[in-house]
Amino acid sequence: MMNLTIDNQEIEVEEGTTILEAARDNGIFIPTLCYHEALEPYAACRLCVVELEGKRDSRLVASCAYPCEEGAVVYTNSEIVRCSRRVTVELLMASGEHLPLVRALATELGVAEPRFRLPPDDCILCGLCVRACRDIVGVAAISLMNRGMEKKVGPPFEIASNACIECGTCVLICPTGALKLQDITKEQEDVHRWDSLFDHHSCHICGDHNLEPQFSVDYRSLLGEQPLDEEPSEG
């Protein structure tokens, strides 16, 4: 066990607890976007930053990933924390002003409108869908690709995925509604589509699709290669 102070509150936690966990367990609210209890911390949205007092000066750390330290002094809502969160939310608004989740955060932090704008996008690149698909479902049908402003979510080579089992976890975990079930099961004009490579059948009982894949397309033929079971023609 170790002791630390969060917002002047003395707190005792087990070793290995993150600041975010310690705060939440003690009723201290810290906003998050890319954090999910079922997944490893990703520390990408930077909304959960808190002020950690150091020997000489204090600094901001991502509370979702930063482990509690003996004697640490943490402020979750100081002026520099609020300043940082305000800028982060304003930056998220650049392409996500229309998203209720982002708007709610902006209202709470007192950000009226962004001073900088990008084309609207439902995806905030929190990576939850990708991590859930890989770490919870264990199939890794999608990943984050490209770098910087080009970064996006999709199946490898942006070709319909035959690793997808159509479980819908990505849709369920998406905090902004950027992913829809149709993206997986049907061809869409949307950038996030990756229709999976099997025929989906209605379940006899509930009427929904079932999860028993019947693969219809070989990815090799999509890549212009010969399917594995076909013998090369002679001559």
Place this chain on the structure above:
Amino acid sequence: MEKMRTPAELEELRRLLSKEQDASQLCVTLCGGTGCRAYGSEGVLEALQGEIKAQAIENRVNLRMTGCHGFCERGPLVVIQPKEIFYHGVKVEDVPQIISETVVKGEIIDSLLYVDPSTGQKIACESEVPFYKKQRRLLLDMNGQIDPTSVTDYITLGGYGSLSKVLSQMTPEKVIAEVTRAKLRGRGGAGFPAGLKWRFTREASGDTKYVVCNADEGDPGAYMDRSIMEGNPHRVVEGMIIGGYAIGAHRGFVYIRNEYPLAVKHLGTAIAQARECGLLGKDILGSGFDFDVEIRLGAGAFVCGEETALMASIEGRTGEPRPRPPYPAQEGLWSQPTNINNVKSWANVPLIIEKGADWYAQIGTEGSKGTKIFSVVGKINNTGLVEVPMGATLRHIIFDIGGGIPNGKEFKAVQIGGPSGGCIPKEHLDTPIDYESLTELGAMMGSGGMVICDEDTCMVDLARYFMTFVQEESCGKCVPCRVGTKAMLETLARITKGEGRETDIDYLLELAEAIKGSSLCGLGQTAPNPVLSTLRYFRDEYETHIYEKRCPAKVCPDLITYEVIADLCTGCMVCARNCPTEAISGEKGTVHTIDQDLCVRCGLCKELCKFDAISVR
């Protein structure tokens, strides 16, 4: 080559090699660094080989293509030993004369000698050239002497002697104590004490430990690490083996960018040779210590120079940083304790062991020991690699060694530390540079890139350039770096287009503070530095762009106009013929005019006009 099994066998080999090498024998060394190769040194090498053969003097003269000599401005460089006769700008046509005059008769060719611009005197000896004379070349010294693809060249000059000493006479703890006492600080830029980092990794719990050499040099204009790996790769390998021994690691990785083909090749050769000689592999020199090194190629992502992204890349995952802690010393490659150091840090290690911590700690300033290599580029007379003790002043580097600014222009600022660093104006030319003083001035030591700016450099444009670089190289994982640098870049672009707003400077400062404070990794945390430092020292230039819609340095294309000065124009048609957009009209012998709607402000007309008849406003 036969495997060496004891330190004594290594010493015996060195003795034999030195005996073989007659110090008085003629040796023509030719710079084979990437810069000199671009100037055509490979052609010169062929010509030298041909000429030596033609004159049938193969048994009297050695020919050696070495690594980078550092004076890149003047390549290709040829030095004839033992007298150190220094020829610069050597062309294939000069080769027959070099062989027949200098090599055969010992006569110096005047026209190929370096002329000291300050005295007008010709200098024949390499070490007397001011560019070299005023440096202290501890890491670069062997670059001009050895063939980087020859392990025997390195061994002859004492190479692997430190490794032999460490394995036969020192405990791992003693090695760490020596590096700690030498006060070696990480040469990647942050300056973390190397000895301390080694101790953390040694003491961390874990059966398997790794050492990594970070050779993902990527700052615009920086090529120090590249030149060490190209010119003296065994030094890096030796440093890593010593580090592995001290830390308790048996496997090392060099993470090097694939855009450095010569460095990759030379390092690969060095590793293969070291294995062959028994300096890598099982039971090195009979010590019972096993160690091997592998090369991992990077695909040119700047962010992979960040240690956690680098490790992800080595493991075969996307090169994205992760939050620290845990630090690599606790959980690094494959979650095992890992020690990562820069190329120059590793290259310093054999030196510290050879000469001792006390000797090493004498060099430099109180807090920063040893030497530092800078690649001095931009608006400077002597472009090249400069190695000076820590604590040297910028004036010493830029003016005494670098030869000052070309074309009589005024020095304006120097961008140190690449896109993570900052600019330092002329007021601070006399500040002794070490890790602390540079941070105080708003820059940082960084890996050692130095871009010199003269009076014709627009500081807003410079900041925009570096922001473009970071924006392209941001991995995009965290919001402040991905979107924040884009917001900064758009703001800077607007200012340089004359569309700046009154609120822009405050907006830039607000973004900069937030990005610095809240980004996930070092790339984002330092990305705003070029903007912050140019705002600190050249705020007036931003204001002129914003309020007067004017670029004082006459660089930003949207804020300048090119005009013909009627009194000076002779109507020679040179500008009109060369204008890429055909914006210049006028008959021969009559004053020309520039159509402002067609002009793209490329400045070619001004550059080409022999009569200074083009003005910029």
